[in-house]
Amino acid sequence: MIPFQYARADNVADALRLIAAQQGAKFIAGGTNLLDLMKNNVEAPTWLVDISRLPLTTVEETTSGGLKIGALVPNSDLAWHPLIEQRYPMIGSAILAGASAQLRNMASTGGNLLQRTRCNYFYDTATPCNKRQPGSGCSAIKGLNRNHAILGASDACIATHPSDMCVALLALDATVHVMGQNGARTIPMADFHRLPGDGPEQDTNLQPNEMITAIELPPAPLTRNYTYIKIRDRMSYAFALVSVAAALELEGGVIKEARLALGGVAHKPWRDKAAEDALKEQKPEQANFVRAADVLLRDAKPQKDNGFKVELARRVIARALMQAARGTPQVQSDKNIQ
Known part of the structure; x- marks a missing residue:
């Protein structure tokens, strides 16, 4: 150092x-x-x-009925906050699926959004990496790429974003509040992180010297029919091979609204509105869930070592939607996927 x-x-x-x-x-x-x-x-x-x-450590109700979360709220505090448990339990579930208790005690909400990829080649300074040194090449493309992206990758980078919390925030249409020398502005969660393109060294759309001050959640009637499933090589302290945040609003036996976001599959948390639209006005049944998964994964391009992720993602999406439909969210302390 x-x-x-x-x-x-x-x-x-x-x-x-x-x-x-x-x-x-x-x-x-x-x-x-x-x-x-x-x-x-x-x-x-x-x-x-x-x-x-x-002083960015509070969770406050907004006038619209949502919540505003200070950027320095520790992950552990956020996961167990009464308002999060009552109104946005998916966030708590996603946080508890990640890292260890000690890390969650230290990690901040804003910092969680700014995590960098855990690609082994990114951390190995002896190997070329376009995220570390633009123009040097991507070692993962011809190297070991079992954990890498199947969606939204480019010839410059196939790394994945590591956050669990961000997947849930994306599914819930969160907004990021930032402050810079030119004043305050907001960035929709869907636009906060970037795909690699030709510039994978830039992870987010933050401007130079801007800082995150808060994350805002809109009102969302998604407190019962939701789940967060994370599939990984081991149940403790491992990053996702595939993770799914799913939430449904059911009315009259059909799906009125669907939210579906994935982690572990792209350079940013991944959400595809076409897959959500495919579920609207449909019955909450396995065949419809598999069809939505196929829509979401239609452009998947696996690497030589991670082709299994496509079928794994298809199955986890369908399982997550079924859990959401039944109102039986995944218990993060349970080593068995329900």
């Missing part, structure tokens, strides 16, 4: 001033991803601007 300077911000304006004043500076809150990247020489910030003491 290279030497770096450290400064602690007193407020949001102070944090923005400090980050803009030093080229190569990075914000740090819980540090659960950034410090790993620094220790592996993937990231080498010259300054760390500590924002962990800023």
Whole structure:
């Protein structure tokens, strides 16, 4: 790890001033991803601007009936917050499917959105990686790519986004509040993360020196018919091969509205409105769930080692939708998929 300077911000304006004043500076809150990247020489910030003491730690009701979550709310606190449990239980389920209790205690809500890929080649500085060094190549394409993307990849990068919470936030139409030198703005969760294209080094649509201040959730009647399923190589402390956030609004024996988002399959959490539309006005039955999965996976392009992900995703989508329809969400402490 290279030497770096450290400064602690007193407020949001102070944090923005400090980050803009030093080229190569990075914000740090819980540090659960950034410090790993620094220790592996993937990231080498010259300054760390500590924002962990800023007053961004509350979960508040909005006038529209939704919730506004401060960017520094720890993942553990968010998962067990009464308002999250009552109104958005999918988020708590997704958070509890990820990492370990110790990491969830430290990790912040905003930091969760900014996680970088866990691609082994990205972390191995002895190998070419376009995310680390643009134009150097993607070692994963011809290397071991069992865990890599089957949707939305490019010739420049086939890495996947690692977050569980972000998959649930995408399914729930969350909005990200950010602040920069030019003031405040909001970014729909669907537009926050980027596909790799020719510039995989840029993970999000944040502008330089902007910081996340909050995540807002709209009102959503999705408290019963939902689930979050995560399939991984081991049940504890592993990233998803495929994960699915599913929620249904049922009325009169048919699906009035459907939400469906995937993790572990693309450079960003993946949602396809065409698959959701295919479920509307349909009965909550296995055949219709498989048909929606086929719509979502219609453009899948597996690599040499991860073709199994296509069929795995198809089955997990159908299983998640069935759990949602029955109102029997996956229990994250249970090692058996229901």
